[in-house]
Amino acid sequence: MHLIKWFILTFLILSYSTSSLSECTTNPQEHLEAKELMQLLNQWNLAYYEQGISLVTDAVYDQSLQRFFHLQVCYPELNLVALSTQATQQVKHPFAHTGLNKLPTSKAVQQWINERSNQTLWVQPKADGVAVSLIYTNGKLSQAISRGKNGVGQDWTAKVRNLPNVPQQINTHLTQVVLQGELVWRLTNHIQAKQTSQGARSQIAGFMQRQQTDAEEAKKVEVYIWDWPNSGLSMQAQLNQLTSWGFIRSQGLTQPVKSLNDVQHWQNHWYTQPLFMATDGVVLRQQQRPLPETWQEQPPSWAIAWKHPAQQAVTRVSKITYTVGRTGRITPLLELEPFELDQRTISRTSLGSLNKLKQLDVQKGDLVTIQLAGLTLPQLDEVLVRSQPRSKTNHPPEDAFHFLSCLQAKAINKSPYPKGCKQQFIARLTWLSSYQALNMQGISEGTWALLLDAGLLKDLTSWLALTVEDLQPLAGIGTKRSRLLALNFYLARQQPLEVWLSALGMPPSGTDKLFNQQEVKHWQTLAARSLEDWQALSGVGKKRAQDLLEFFNHPVIQEQAEFLANKGVKGFAKP
Known part of the structure; x- marks a missing residue:
């Protein structure tokens, strides 16, 4: 598989290189990347051709090879080692057995179908x-040949004769029957959309390359026949005959289609439903095609492949940024060169924590692989090539922010990391207005940023004093929205104490009720509690009790509680 791709891409890059040589400039980083990609590709090729093991997915291999060829134009002294397979006997195929061209999009599939409106597909x-x-030959398996190239492949006859799931004898009067198909590693209820390929291709490739294999391994190899070139039969008749010969794995895996919707239905079905084998797409075939004796050693026009959505991609880190949440957690973000993955354009991914960033030692300029976690969220898989020289990292310390930092607007300019402090302050306000807290309609992160930039916010509660006259002059607010905001501010005063405590960021207080029956439900009751009082609550340990104590005794929180009492918010005024 890698070999075919290598020749195709070599042809493409040679045709491209003549016009690109004049654009080459001396770039030490590019030269280093090309050199390291060359070493990686040589390593992957060696493992694949000498051990039958794929160290990376097809997507990562293809994209890395394309990147290398693009760079090699400017550094022609860098070359991949000659690709070779084990020295086994080479035999000629009765009929050309080649790979298929691949369609990149559903639009291309539609066009391919439209061009064959008079064909059975x-x-x-x-x-x-x-x-x-x-x-x-005369009903007995006489030869098994790998796809190979240039019309010849490896003689796998001896190995295949020891595979119990491959029929060794078929009941036929025909002198010769030639079947084309795939040897696959059997998987149990494999769902491609959830489990990728589980290394299935590596396992079957390694099995076929090894000189010594055991009988238990042989039982795990299945054969899936997808064509009988010289049958002269309709596809349905072929399938019926194959089943009667014992090729049971082909049952139900060839379906008639008339439209793109039909193709998408079956593509989705085989992608999301259990199968006995790994798949990487679908193949479209037309019923009528030239006689097999006339087939050429090149991908045919009457069959085409459409791969499953890619789940992994190679890209470059263009920048590393950080976001700070309302609790002070710092999340590093990798800004990436935009790329397509699963029909989406992706340009960033979160690393989750500073610790992970440090462990992976990711820096600007690194070449990385990105995959979809749970087929939804892009995440860093590994660093393929590290940029050089490695710069000294200047990450913000993990304790730069905490759950009681950035409670006021003036803290932003005083912080050594003002951008992060501003993010935390706005994140606090965004939480405060969310449905989990005060549930203020029509107020978003952008609203709070606008009020902050206008100098109208002092802390987490000062907005309660804002009037329609204060809000109306702001760009993008206007009369109608200023009235809506003022109404929301008024309604927020009516919210109970427990809701306000959550809005201000009080740490979780366990599973017990916040107040005992004999306690007065007021701020002062909670502020008077000791460390031991908080720790006595179910689900509150020593660390959480300390956090609660610090929250209620923090001077800024106390100042804001007093302001809420003055504004008539129930539960904050003294009983």
Whole structure:
């Protein structure tokens, strides 16, 4: 598989290189990247061709190879080692057995279908295994040949004769039967959309390359036949005959289609429903095609592949930024060169924590692989090539922010990290107005940023004093919205104490009720509690009790509680 791609991409890059040589400039970082990509590709090729092991996914291999060829134009002294397979006997295929061209988008699939409106079309899952030709002479398996290249492949006959799931004899009067298909590693209820390929191709490739294999391994190899080139039969008749010969894995895996919707239905079905094998897309075939004796050693026009949405991509880190949440947690973000993944454009991903950033030692300029976690969220998989020289990191310390930092607007300019402090202050206000807290309609992060930039916010509660006249002059507010904001501010005063405590960021207080029956439900009751009082609550440990004590005794929180009492918020005024 890698070999075919290598030749195709070599042709493309050679045709591209002539016009690009004049654009080359001396760039030490590019030269280093090309050199390290060359070493990686040589390592991957060596593992694949000598051990039958794929160290990376097809997507990562293809994209890394493309990047290398693009850079190699300017550094022609860098070359990949000659690709070779084990020295086994090479035999000629009866009929050309080649790879398929791949369609990049659903639009291209639609066009391919439209061009064959007078044809009967079929769709099949694209097996993620190793291609094979099986030749039966007078009903007996006489040869098994790997796909190979240039019309010849490795002689796998001896190995295939020891595979119990490959019929060794078929009941036929025909002198010769040539079947084309895939040897795959059997998986149990494999769902491609959830489990990727579980290294299935590596396992079957390694099995076929090894000289010694055991009988238990052989039982895990299945054969999936997707074509009988010289049958002269309709596809349905082919399938019926294959089933009667014992090729049971082909059942239900060839379906008639007339439209893109049909193709998408089966693509989604085989992608999301259990199968016995890994797949990496679907294959479309037309019923009528030239006689197999005339097939050429190149991808045919009458069959095409459409791969599953990519789940992994290679890209470069263009910048590292940080966001600070309302509790002071610092989250590093990787800004990436934009790329397509699962039909989405992705340009950033979160690393979750500063610790992870330090452990992975990711820096600007690094070449990385990104995959979709749970098929939804992009996340860093690994660093492929590290930029050089490595700069001294200047990450903000983990204790730069905490759950009681940035409680006032004036703290922003005083902070050694003003941008992060501003983020935390606005994150606090965004939480305060959310449905989990005061549930203030029509007030978002952008609203708070606008009020802060206008100098109208002192702390987490000063907005209660704002009037329509204060708000109306602001750009983007206007009369109608200023009245809505003022109404929300008024309604916030009516919220109970417990809601306000959550809005101000009080740490969780365990599973017990906040007040005992004999206690007065007021701020002062909570502020008077000791460390032991807080720790006595169910679900509150020593650390949480200390946090609660610090919250109620923090001078800024106390100042804001007094302001709320003056504004008539129930539960803050003294009983």
